[in-house]
Amino acid sequence: MSPPSIGLLIEITARTLAVCLPALVIALAIGLPIGIAIGGRRFKGRVPLVSLVNTGMGAPPVVVGLLVYFALERNGPFGELSWLYSPQAMILAQVVIALPLVVGITLAAVGALDEDWDLQVRTLGVPKRWRLWLLLREIRLGLLAAVITALGGILSEVGAVMAVGGNLEGETRVLTTAILMYTQMGELEIALGLAAILVGLMLVLAGLLTAVQQSGRS
């Protein structure tokens, strides 16, 4: 077994990002509004809803993978999409994994605001569209924590992408599934090299986000 070429490493890394980043963007696009809506209001059924989100934050990715698998398999409810063992299936599974993380951390950040904050902003006569902007600015530390946690969760995840992606060479093989494969093949040195890339990737992304997070501080 020849070691993978540099080109292959770049390809696997690029595919990892091509799966994780869209999943992250989708999870944020859906999760942030939900988090803000739940976090900023008091309504009946809020407590069960929040505990549902908290359960989702701890949902084992491999279980998510299994459920997505059943949804997408040929005879499953969404079998006609032919998404199983494709990047689409992996993105879907990662959105499901990341969504509760985004919602949970966002609503915690909104909930942690001073109770009078909303009142103050209202009394100051800030127009509604600016209020949202102010809110986002106010909770930006929490928001970036949500982004980093969600990204870390899906970037390092292997069970779900293995179950629904299948680790197909050139199609659905990402860093984590490749590491697992080379480990099981006894190619420990290659696995270690890929692991270094994965950790480096997380380091760079987390570093960038942290720089953004801290830049607004005075």
Add this chain to the structure above:
Amino acid sequence: MIRIRFFFVLIAALVQLACAEKAADEGDLLLVTTTSVRDSGLLGALLPVFEEQTGVRAQVIAVGSGAALRMGSDANADVLLTHAPEGEEKLVASGAAVSRSPIMENYFVIAGPPEDPAGVRSATSPADAMRRIAAASARFVSRGDDSGTHRREIALMKEAGLDPDARWPGFLSSGAGMGQSLQIAGEKRAYVLSDIGTFLAFQKRIELEALSQPGPSLRNVYSVLRVDPARLAPERAERAKQFEAFMLAAETQQMIAEFGRERFGRPLFRPLHLEPQPAP
């Protein structure tokens, strides 16, 4: 540096404390085998009997044959049960393993969708079947993980006069275990090479059919290899010997011959040391 070491030792001590119960009866015998053996359920039937007879408890680790052989050559296992004859012989030649004992055999099948777009059913030999699949650019799921099955794919391709590194448009490399590769093939309606045992276990779910006829080039022999006793603790080497003897014993061979009848209506393995040989 010393401080890091200290913390490591501290953590290790805590971990050991947490596993104190387990460590006491850990690892009487470390058996490394292939996923196809584990997935067949054979060891689940044999090992309790082994323990009853010898008092030795086997820990089973299931990996691809490539990794299994490497664990053997690194002396990270006591005994191996694998199906990669060439690699096994190399391991014995290198001295890392002693005594390769063929235990049982079954065969590989080329499975595929019942419509059989590449015409594998009418192939004259397994190699011809591979040639047809490649010529039709039909979908084919390769294990691609240096397992015994993957090595057989390569051997078949060579026999067919194909370049083993050749890729045709339908060629998919899963790098996954046998079960998952079968599921991928089922989902993609692709051809796949599988050992008969795992195929039967998955057949219903994946809706693929065995299209090839058993032939010499699809023969699949499982052997027990003992790791060089000089590199093991003496009691481990002794238990490895006990395991080898157990697998060769007539009683065990009879159990192997029976295994699978209940669940699949036919045996999954044919023991090699049972006289007289029952018809396959």
